[in-house]
Amino acid sequence: MKPFDFQRADGLEHAAQLCADQDSKPIAGGTNLIDLMKLQVETPETLVDIHRLPLGRIDETDEGGLRIGALATNTATAVHERVRSDYPLLARAILAGASQQLRNKATTGGNLCQRTRCYYFMNIDQPCNKREPGSGCGALEGIARLHAVLGTSDQCIATYPGDMAVAMTALGATVEIADAKGKSRSVPVRDFHCLPGDTPWRDNVLEEGEIITAVILPPPVAGKQLYRKVRERSSYAFAMVSVAAVVALEDGRFSRADLAFGALAHKPWHDPRLSALLLGKEPSAKLFDEAAEVLLDSAESHGENAYKIPLARRTLAAVLAEATGMEL
Amino acid sequence: MAITINSQTYDLPDDPRTTLLDFLRHDLGLPGTKKGCDHGQCGACTVLVDGMRINSCLSLAAMHDGDHVTTIEGLGTPDAPSALQRAFVEHDGYQCGYCTPGQICSATAMLQEIANGWPSDASESLDGPVEASGAEIRERMSGNLCRCGAYANIVAAIEDVAAQEDAA
Ligand SMILES: Cc1cc2nc3c(=O)[nH]c(=O)nc-3n(C[C@H](O)[C@H](O)[C@H](O)COP(=O)(O)OP(=O)(O)OC[C@H]3O[C@@H](n4cnc5c(N)ncnc54)[C@H](O)[C@@H]3O)c2cc1C
Ligand code: SF4
Ligand code: FES
Ligand code: FES
Numbered sequence: 290m291k292p293f294d295f296q297r298a299d300g301l302e303h304a305a306q307l308c309a310d311q312d313s314k315p316i317a318g319g320t321n322l323i324d325l326m327k328l329q330v331e332t333p334e335t336l337v338d339i340h341r342l343p344l345g346r347i348d349e350t351d352e353g354g355l356r357i358g359a360l361a362t363n364t365a366t367a368v369h370e371r372v373r374s375d376y377p378l379l380a381r382a383i384l385a386g387a388s389q390q391l392r393n394k395a396t397t398g399g400n401l402c403q404r405t406r407c408y409y410f411m412n413i414d415q416p417c418n419k420r421e422p423g424s425g426c427g428a429l430e431g432i433a434r435l436h437a438v439l440g441t442s443d444q445c446i447a448t449y450p451g452d453m454a455v456a457m458t459a460l461g462a463t464v465e466i467a468d469a470k471g472k473s474r475s476v477p478v479r480d481f482h483c484l485p486g487d488t489p490w491r492d493n494v495l496e497e498g499e500i501i502t503a504v505i506l507p508p509p510v511a512g513k514q515l516y517r518k519v520r521e522r523s524s525y526a527f528a529m530v531s532v533a534a535v536v537a538l539e540d541g542r543f544s545r546a547d548l549a550f551g552a553l554a555h556k557p558w559h560d561p562r563l564s565a566l567l568l569g570k571e572p573s574a575k576l577f578d579e580a581a582e583v584l585l586d587s588a589e590s591h592g593e594n595a596y597k598i599p600l601a602r603r604t605l606a607a608v609l610a611e612a613t614g615m616e617l
Numbered sequence: 618m619a620i621t622i623n624s625q626t627y628d629l630p631d632d633p634r635t636t637l638l639d640f641l642r643h644d645l646g647l648p649g650t651k652k653g654c655d656h657g658q659c660g661a662c663t664v665l666v667d668g669m670r671i672n673s674c675l676s677l678a679a680m681h682d683g684d685h686v687t688t689i690e691g692l693g694t695p696d697a698p699s700a701l702q703r704a705f706v707e708h709d710g711y712q713c714g715y716c717t718p719g720q721i722c723s724a725t726a727m728l729q730e731i732a733n734g735w736p737s738d739a740s741e742s743l744d745g746p747v748e749a750s751g752a753e754i755r756e757r758m759s760g761n762l763c764r765c766g767a768y769a770n771i772v773a774a775i776e777d778v779a780a781q782e783d784a785a
Contacts, residue, residue, distance in 0.1 A: 295633035295679055320675045323636070324656050336633070338680055364669075368735045373743040384738040388760025389730065390723065391657055393669045394676065524738065524759035 291332045298339050301500065305469035307337040309498030315339045317360060318394035320387075321403045329413055330404075330420060340396075344502055347372075353508035356465075359398035359501040363453065364389070366397065376506055378514035378533055382456035385518040388525050398501035401454055401464065401481065404492060405447035405555075406527055408432055418444045418489045426489075429591060435527065438588040438597045439554040445489030446591055448552050449482050450527045456516055458549035458557035459533035463505045469498040478504065482556030492555075512537030512545050513612045519604055528552040530600045536612035543567040543613075550584070553601060560584055572613040577606040620681045622647070623691030633679045638662045640678035641688060649689035649718045653762070660761035663719040664688050670726035672760075689718035692725060700778045701725055708774035712765035720761045724775045727757045728782060749779035 298304030298315075308315050313335035316322050325331040345360040347369050355376070357366055366372055367383040387395065409415040409427030416425035428436050428446055436446045457478040464481050467473045482493045495501070515534045520526040531551035537544045546567040550558040562583050570576055581602040588598050610617045618629040622645065630640050638655075641647045641664070653661035655674045662674040665687040693699035701721050704710070711717040731753070734745035739756035747753060754772050763771065 290634045292634065295677075316677075316680070319677060319680065320657055320672070323675045323677065327655065340680060364735075368733075373736070377743055380736070380743055381738075384736065388660065389727070389737075389757060390660060390663055390670045390672045390760045391675075394671050524756050 290326045291329060293326075293333055294335045296335055296337050298337050298342060301342060301344070301467055301502065302469065302471050304337055304339045304342060305467060305471075305498050305500050307335065308500060309469045310335065311497050313337055315398075315500060317396040317399040318362070319399075320391050320394050321399060325404060325411070328411055330411055339500065344398075350505060355506040357397050357504045357506065359503055360396050363387075363392040363395040363397075363400060366453075367392065375509035376456075376460060376514070378459060378516050378535060379453070379456045379506070381514075381516040382452040382518075382531075382533060385516060385528075385531075386452040397453070397504055400451055401478075401501060401504070402493065402495070403449075403451050406435060406450045407447040410447060419447060419485075420490075422490050432593065433591045434593040435529065435552065436591060436594045437554045438590050438594060438601070439550075439558055439585075440484045440556070440587075441554070441589060441591075442485045442487065442489065444487060445485035445555070447485065447489070447555055449492070449554070449556050450552065451557075452516070452518060452528065452531060452551060454478060454482070455531055455549050455551035455557040456533045457504060457506070458559050459535050459547045461507055461547065463507075464501055465503040465505060466495065466499050467502050468496070468500075473502065475505070478557070479559050485555050510535065510537070510545065515608055515612050517604055517608050517611075518551070519600060530597055530604050532601075532604050532608045533557075534608050534612050536609070538572070538613060542569050542571050544569075546609075548605070550601065550605075553588075553597060567609075572609065572615050574606070574610075574615075574617055577609045577617075578602075580609070581605050618679075618682050620678065620684055620686060622686045623688060629682060630678050633677060635678045636674055637664070637676045637678045637681060637686070638673035641673065641686075647688055647690055650722075651715055651718055653716070653719075658762075659716070659719075660723060661716050661719040663722045663761065665722055665726055668726065668729065670723050687722070689722055692721065699725070700781060701728075701774065704774040704777045705771070708770045708777065709767070710771045710774040711763075711767050716761060716763045716765075716767075720758070720763070720771055723758060723761045724771075724778075727754070727775070728779060730757070731779070732782075749776065749783075751776065754779075 314333040344358040518531040535547040651661035653659035
């Protein structure tokens with residue numbers, strides 16, 4: 290690890306002020322940042338310890354939703370009674386990720402901001418436009434097994450690797466952000482992560498000095514919630530494809546179909562055309578095929594990750610079938 | 618700035634880069650906690666912080682001001698082993714033994730999580746109750762790898778202790 294100046298933040302504004310410098314970074318659970326600092330992928334000059342700030346609470350909102358503090362651990366969120374009863378999708382997505390040891394440290398804010406697991410990004414001897422702008426993208430012509438098939442650019446084909454945010458995307462949650470001046474803004478989780486485009490170094494919309502303070506879940510809705518994660522081993526592995534679904538039927542037709550997809554893109558993928566297609570229609574294998582067609586109409590593979598396109602198609606169909614009680 | 622480890626209090630290290638793992642092994646001479654991967658991938662470095670299991674390789678010692686850490690040395694001794702320590706010996710829950718301290722710390726916390734009724738990815742229902750079945754134990758222990766593949770005996774040792782606790 291490169292030497293750094295270690296600062297303990299004694300309040301939110303203090304934290305944001307310390308983080309306003311481009312060479313400083315907040316640290317929460319540390320499970321991603323310390324890993325990357327050991328690899329010298331991250332080399333902050335100042336590390337701002339925010340983990341004791343009072344941002345760990347999970348509270349009901351006036352609207353009947355939940356406000357999950359940025360420092361609530363993934364474990365605390367997954368075992369929270371209201372999360373288990375009203376947002377089982379979120380509990381399931383968290384429990385499908387990492388290990389209990391990691392979830393005990395991982396936080397809401399850190400999980401949202403976790404960086405890609407692209408091998409080239411994580412190895413400073415390799416070219417990577419995200420880590421070192423202009424150095425090229427090693428994955429484009431290289432090992433791309435876990436890489437994106439949707440929303441890629443010729444600069445970067447990395448994925449956002451996490452699970453929690455995929456569930457939050459399907460649930461229509463909002464990220465609450467504070468800046469160094471004490472001002473706060475809200476961004477839908479759906480708009481929080483960026484596509485790589487010409488700025489692959491940018492993972493999300495946070496500006497320097499901005500700190501995530503919470504994620505707000507809207508009031509729960511009726512329907513079935515499912516999280517299906519496909520991976521190379523049945524536990525303790527990142528997703529190859531994941532599908533989060535909030536689905537309801539009325540008179541045998543879709544009255545809700547909020548879907549989000551993990552490991553397909555640089556962000557949890559949400560395509561509003563899917564619910565537009567499904568709403569009001571009767572579930573059928575043919576309809577699920579049409580949905581997959583829409584989801585993947587712009588998909589592009591890069592060698593090793595070609596399997597993701599048929600896998601996403603089949604996983605979507607399987608989830609919709611399970612959610613609607615259909616046999617495929 | 619102090620940290621309590623196995624009931625003894627220590628000053629935190631001067632170099633903020635020191636991980637909790639290196640602090641235990643290198644600075645304090647408590648080599649029971651093992652370094653496998655140093656990247657959160659193997660679980661050999663698992664310790665308990667205020668009863669919760671974490672990977673000590675991915676945590677800075679400086680961030681544990683005021684915390685109570687329990688390592689394998691604090692769980693029991695050769696003369697007075699904990700129930701899990703004894704069960705690992707009885708069931709041959711290891712071959713080389715390198716992953717064992719992490720396995721035992723992890724399992725210690727896991728039994729408490731099950732007692733709390735916390736669900737896992739393997740649980741049918743999120744609302745419990747949770748049974749310490751083979752499938753549950755395998756999922757909950759998936760953060761602890763064993764290069765020797767002693768898994769069958771590790772699960773047997775944990776099942777044995779879970780059953781004893783259930784009977785108690
Ligand atoms: C072996 C392994 C397997 C894993 N498997 C999975 C998996 O299957 N699924 C999954 O989803 N994840 C997985 N993870 C990733 C894990 O979930 C993340 O490391 C964790 O969620 C990060 O949270 P943290 O609090 O530890 O973040 P930190 O490491 O503390 O921080 C991560 C980043 O977020 C920033 N940050 C933290 N808090 C804030 C805040 N409040 N405001 C602004 N910025 C902030 C930090 O500056 C840093 O850039 C795995 C990790 C490992 C090591
Ligand atoms: S895919 Fe993105 S993160 Fe990976 S090497 Fe290319 S530019 Fe870097
Ligand atoms: S040494 Fe910490 S998880 Fe491997
Ligand atoms: S006993 Fe050798 S690694 Fe587990």
